[in-house]
Amino acid sequence: MTVLAYGVAAWLFLIGLVGIVRSRNLIGVVICVSVVQSSTYVLLLAIGYRSGAKAPIFADIKPGTPVVDPVVQALTLTDVVVEATVTAVLLALAVQAHKRFGTLNPDEMAELHG
């Protein structure tokens, strides 16, 4: 189980990088960046998980019940928010790049520029 949880995080990270390197479209790059970042959500949540523990919401469970780590969950929330803003800014950059170069293919942009 350990291998599976951390393996998924490593796989998402690496496959996202592969996508960034192979991408022929800036929008694809932006999506792959979010895939890379989603590996950190899996990693954080996997680290804080405790077998048999409940979610850290005490509205319907007794105080003192074993719960999974709330701190990594809070960090994951921060992570998701930052990811969303990064995506917004990168997409805006992609729009500007398309206006300037008339293409979204990073390779063609390099040719036009250099």
Add this chain to the structure above:
Amino acid sequence: MSRQTRLVVFALGAAGLGALMAWAFSGLPEFGHYAGRYGRIVAQLAVPARATTNAVTFTNFDLRAVDTMVEEFIVFTAAIAAVAMLRHQRGEPKRAASPDDVLKPKTSPALLVVGAALAGPTTVIALNLIAHGAITPGGGFQGGVVLAATLVVLVAAGARVRLPADKPPLLAEITHGLGAAGFVLLGLAGLVFAGAFLSTTWAGHGTPATLLSGGAIPLLNVATGLEVAGAIAVILGEFLEQDMLATDETEERDA
């Protein structure tokens, strides 16, 4: 560098990175056996100390409240960055003469029905998420995003979006600024009434699992919800504005 060389260089680097990751992950605690003390203490403190039944919200809006303020300003800055990049610039094509017509035909009867049916419920869900952030899963960030999603639903359903030329959507900008300022003001209220910036105890304790529990945490959630909803609405507005530019390309594509 050619595409081929780049892929080879990447493959070598990725293999090394993969090996390092495997090594690093092997030193992590066994899955399901996390033994960190900090999280356990936080979970135990949430209800007795602040009457917050959601320990995640307690972490974000009390223990790490300053971090969350910075995070909120990341959202704020990102929205401004997107606006600065996307706003109409010199030498760019003018807006289409009738931008409403650019947006209008893109919807379908099915989208219209589903969108109209969803707009009300999503608004209610958003407000529910924001209001109960201290009690059940949810909070300002989640609720704010859902609130902004209502806008997307409306646009998808074919609502006529009248964005004045080269001007931001005013309501969204006000909400956006109000939320960011509200968070700081609530922080200052903590400084004045409880002696520490972003202290949440000044607004009272409340009964756990009721709407007005958790001191200032629900108020901070409302500020965050406004800020996030406003920021996303501003960003979406700018992207929509791009869609209204009358480029030759679009005309060719549509023809």
